[in-house]
Amino acid sequence: MNVLVFNSGSSSVKIRLFQMPEERLLAACQVEKIGQPDATFSHGEIEKVISAPDHTAAISYICNHLNLSPNDIAAVGHRVVQGGEKFIEATPITPHVEKEIDALKAFAPLHTPPNIAGIQAGQTIMPHATHVAVFDTAFHQTMPEHAYRYAIPTIYYTRDHIRRYGFHGTSHRYVSERASEILGHPFTGITCHLGNGCSITAIKNGQSVDTSMGFTPLEGVAMGTRSGDIDPAVVLNLAQKLGIKETDHLLNRESGLLGLSEKSNDLRELLASAQEGDTKSQLALNIFSYRITKYIGSYLAILGPIDGIILTGGIGENSPDIRQQILANLTHLGICLDLTKNTACIGQENTISIETSPIKIFVIPTDEERLIARQTYRLTANASMHS
Ligand code: ADP
Numbered sequence: 001m002n003v004l005v006f007n008s009g010s011s012s013v014k015i016r017l018f019q020m021p022e023e024r025l026l027a028a029c030q031v032e033k034i035g036q037p038d039a040t041f042s043h044g045e046i047e048k049v050i051s052a053p054d055h056t057a058a059i060s061y062i063c064n065h066l067n068l069s070p071n072d073i074a075a076v077g078h079r080v081v082q083g084g085e086k087f088i089e090a091t092p093i094t095p096h097v098e099k100e101i102d103a104l105k106a107f108a109p110l111h112t113p114p115n116i117a118g119i120q121a122g123q124t125i126m127p128h129a130t131h132v133a134v135f136d137t138a139f140h141q142t143m144p145e146h147a148y149r150y151a152i153p154t155i156y157y158t159r160d161h162i163r164r165y166g167f168h169g170t171s172h173r174y175v176s177e178r179a180s181e182i183l184g185h186p187f188t189g190i191t192c193h194l195g196n197g198c199s200i201t202a203i204k205n206g207q208s209v210d211t212s213m214g215f216t217p218l219e220g221v222a223m224g225t226r227s228g229d230i231d232p233a234v235v236l237n238l239a240q241k242l243g244i245k246e247t248d249h250l251l252n253r254e255s256g257l258l259g260l261s262e263k264s265n266d267l268r269e270l271l272a273s274a275q276e277g278d279t280k281s282q283l284a285l286n287i288f289s290y291r292i293t294k295y296i297g298s299y300l301a302i303l304g305p306i307d308g309i310i311l312t313g314g315i316g317e318n319s320p321d322i323r324q325q326i327l328a329n330l331t332h333l334g335i336c337l338d339l340t341k342n343t344a345c346i347g348q349e350n351t352i353s354i355e356t357s358p359i360k361i362f363v364i365p366t367d368e369e370r371l372i373a374r375q376t377y378r379l380t381a382n383a384s385m386h387s
Helices: 055-065 095-106 112-125 138-142 169-183 232-242 244-253 256-261 267-275 279-303 313-318 320-327 339-344 368-386
Strands: 002-008 013-019 024-032 040-043 046-049 073-080 130-135 189-194 198-204 207-211 308-312 360-363
Touching: 002 112, 002 368, 013 055, 013 368, 024 055, 040 055, 055 112, 073 112, 073 368, 095 112, 112 130, 130 368, 138 169, 138 207, 169 189, 169 198, 169 207, 169 308, 169 360, 169 368, 189 279, 189 313, 198 279, 207 279, 232 244, 256 267, 256 279, 267 279, 267 320, 279 320, 308 313, 313 320, 320 339, 320 360
Parallel strands: 002 073, 073 130, 189 308, 308 360
Antiparallel strands: 002 013, 013 024, 024 040, 040 046, 189 198, 198 207
16 A cells, blocks of 8 residues: 655645555655745755646646556645644544644644645545544643643633643654664653754653643754743843744744854754854854753653653764763763764664663654654554444
8 A cells, every 4th residue: 555645844845655554665755945936846866946836736746756646545644733632643634624723723823834735735636545634743642731731820721722732743752662662662761852843752651741842842942943941031021122023033043053153053064163163153052952951851850760762853863972962971860871882873773872771872763754654554544444
């Protein structure tokens, strides 16, 4: 059975084609700059400018390029960023479900409209396939109320649904399921997804019990361009001076590594400039690592004994320097990094703690699309068994 996975952003769509249940990746391609005159299609070495005024045109182009007839595709899994409290697991998309996703757009105004555009384009092109929504927030719906509520008057939760939702759920679930497989029992520990966006999750017996991102992906550790945790009074102060819109832009797009270094949001560039003696870049890296260590400490406190810590995402998978900065001084907590294994581990799965470390440290490359394909396949196979 062939399953397509769609990841639709405001001006891009990434598509993966999997053969299931083997989880064999058959194709990976994308269209960027949708809606612009220089929309670009890429597939491996191939890169060309195409006409893609909207998501439907982009997806049609990809299907034609891959020579896919709509009948070749049994199911399509769609990444959906915000599922609110309604969606606690992957869900087949019906007109009612689509309406419910649309109703959540006030919570994710940048992500929901393109997610819906991708769903509608997919349904138009492949009307006979089963379409499944896989939510970034669903994995975190197991958090207890004392973890997901903010200490503001209750009415803002009951009426306005202001609470911690958490994001990157598909990635945290993927790497923790992989760790459960390695360990032979459900994983208890801390997963660190460190990419352009970063989030840390506390996991007990395979279930999320707390996570650093909150009502939006702005909360938590410092990120490429996002501030992460900040005294709310600073936000009020900034909003008074700059206005709401400018403050939003400042905290989401101009802060984090970029704001501190005044140079770049790309960790590789900051490592290089810090090496050359740039003190702002070094401070940005120090703040970045320090805050992640602080989250790890707080999650150790709430979890009790744990199996391990998992690092993933572009930074977690590829940067021994940052991993060392985050973890090197935690031996008193039973977290014993093996410096040689750490240096040797770039972009592949490995255990990088010493043999005798009470808490294991794993590097596990994430694969959100594979998990979306897996969940989509499961739902589709189940539905066809019961029909
Ligand atoms: P996204 O969150 O957009 O999916 P990624 O998971 O690809 O992003 O992570 C991007 C980050 O990973 C960037 O800060 C980049 O500098 C960093 N990164 C990628 N490769 C390396 C590397 N070899 N060493 C250090 N950092 C890296």
